[in-house]
Amino acid sequence: MLRAIFFDAVGTTIRPEPPVAEVYARFALRYGLQLTPEELRQRFQSAFSRQRELDRRQHWRTSEQRELRRWRCIVQGVFPELSDTEAIFRELWQHFARADSWACYPEVADVLERLAARGYLLGLASNFDERLRRIYAGLPCLHRCSCLLISSEIGWLKPARQFFETVARTVRLPSQEILYVGDDYETDCLSALEAGFQAVWLNRELAANSPNHELPNDAATPLAHGAFPPSNLPEPPAESVTGPRSCPVSMRNTQDVRPIQITNLEPLLALLETSSPPLP
Structure with a gap:
């Protein structure tokens, strides 16, 4: 029985507002x-990917x-024209530390409220740094998440198994009683499955790119085992697996399953309809 649900932060529950590339363009003008x-978006992705590869080599510590x-390295990579990027780095760092630089997705507050009413323990578990605590404090839409776990404090980044083991230890639950919801197919979902969690892949890009897309009929049934057989789900888009936020993980325990796929958080309410934990 599921007792806890943890969500990723960026791309799952919150988004930068305005988008990152627009913010970088605005700050660039000051210099x-x-x-x-678009040019800044491409530079950002390249710089982010280089840092992600470094993380992999360091075993996700x-x-x-x-x-x-x-x-600092990402900002240097985005602005090679500047001989000294420390000032613009500091400005960008502080900008994205403010809660008013972020927004919750429209359905988040209602979904969290209704899941909490069913008795689930809710939390955020994200690859981020201490700024997420300030962002969380300033976004009431997230406050139904009573547990906040951040990679920089844990000492491990997703997809490290140790990240998910820390989540389970923190809430004192076996991994199979925890659902993880994230927007990165490999980093969030496959790594969660490998750690013994149940998993749901939030693929917002699919809804944006294919507004008439409908999930398979099975996706409307209550969540039972955390994944449907591969034949019931479309292949993940290549960019979702190989983009800058993704990274390779071992699939030794997930070869015959894929995470349930949704395009916003509202279907969670139906998926979990008969799986609510006993209310305290």
């Missing part, structure tokens, strides 16, 4: 750089110091 959001180094 005399006229760059388009992290810390607050590592996160500062990561974002």
Whole structure:
């Protein structure tokens, strides 16, 4: 029986508002750089991917110091025209530390409220740094999540198994009683399944790119085992698996399953309809 549900942060429950590329373009102008959001988006993805590869080589260990180094290097990679990027890095770091630079997706508050009313323990577990605590504090839509776990404090990034083991230890539940919901097919969902969690893949891009897409009929049935047979789900889009937020993980325990796929959080209410834990 499921007793706890943990959500990823960026791309799952919250998004930067305005988008990252637009913010970078605005700050670039202050330093005399006229760059388009699309150009900056491509630079950002490349710089992020280089740091992600470094994380992989370091076996997904992290810390607050590592996160500062990561974002300094990303800003340097995005703005090679600047001989000194420390000032713009500090401005961007502080911008994305503010809650008013972020917004919850429209359905988040209602879904969390209704899941909490059913008796689930709710939490956020995300690859982030200490700024997420300030963001969380300033976004009431997230406050039904009573547990906040951040990779820089845990010491491990997803997809490390140790990240998910820390989640389970924190809430004192066996992994099979925890559902993880995230927007990254491999980093969030396959790694959660491998750690023994149940998993749901939130593929918002599918809804944006294919507005008439309908989930398979099975997706309307109550959640039972955390995954449907592969034949019941479409293949994950290539960009969802190989994009800058993804990384390879072993699939030794997940070869015959895929995470349930949804395009926003509302279907969780139907998926979990008969799986509610006993109310305290």
